Amino acid sequence: MLFLDxxxxxxxxxxxxxxxxxxxxxxxxxxxxxRFRDAGFRIVIISNQSGIGRGYYGWDEALAVQARVQELAAQDGIIYDxxxxxxxHPEKGKGEFNKICNWRKPGAGMLTFALxxxxxxxxxxILVGDKRSDIEAGIAAGVGRLIHVATGHGQAERSRVKEFESDYKIEFADCLGDVEL
Ligand SMILES: [Mg+2]
Structure with a gap:
């Protein structure tokens, strides 16, 4: 399975x-x-969307954005499994969304659900993420191969990701496009 933030x-x-x-x-x-699909991998998106819990946007908007992601993927022949x-969010969530949730990365819940x-x-x-919390979620779930990319928050988070190197093998890539099988 290829887990993608x-x-x-x-x-x-x-x-x-x-x-x-x-x-x-x-x-x-x-x-x-x-390439990973062709090699037989299941492709899974795991995404913290605390913007919903924080009240920045609702499920409708979040799902419209996700639908657009999948529409663009489909145009390139990609279907997410x-x-x-x-x-x-454990502190900033409003109402029912204010909770400590193991699905929220660095928790492993979303990965476990998909598995x-x-x-x-x-x-x-394999897990590919731009934040330290992505890598932590991969570690927590026991994912075999952990890859940190420099896109998104990657540059800012890289030094904190490198702290895991003493205990775990972490691979580094400039972007998802540079990740190899
Ligand atoms: Mg990210």
Whole structure:
């Protein structure tokens, strides 16, 4: 299974994106995803969307943005096997969205949910993310291959990701387009 963070990995990170018109695919992303699909990987998006919980936008807007992501993917022949979004935030969430949720990365919940749907080998799975919390979620779930990209928040977070290197093998790439099988 190929676990992909969305904002800052597949699409440009617009900070709490709520308008489908702002969805912009990062160059090379779809080509890499297609390579993994051709190799038999399930492709899964795991995305913290605390903008919902914070009240910046609603589920309708979040799902419209996600629909645009999938529309652009389909134009390049890509279908995602599973998309998991988490709306919660432990401090900034409003009302029912204010909770400590293991689905929210760095928790492993979204990955575990997707893994239960498909019979895949976790050690053969890959996670690509731009934030330290993405990598932490991959570690928590036991994903075999962890890749940090420099797009999105990647440049700013890289030094904090490198702190994991003493205990875990982390790979570094400029962008998803540069990730190899
Ligand atoms: Mg991201």
């Amino acid at each position: 969305r904002d800052g990995v597949i699409i440009e990170d617009r900070q709490y994106i709520r308008d489908p018109a702002e969805v912009a695919i990062i160059s090379g992303s779809h080509e890499t995803i297609q 599973c998309v998991v979004l988490c709306p919660h 239960e749907k498909f019979d895949v080998d976790l050690r053969q799975s």
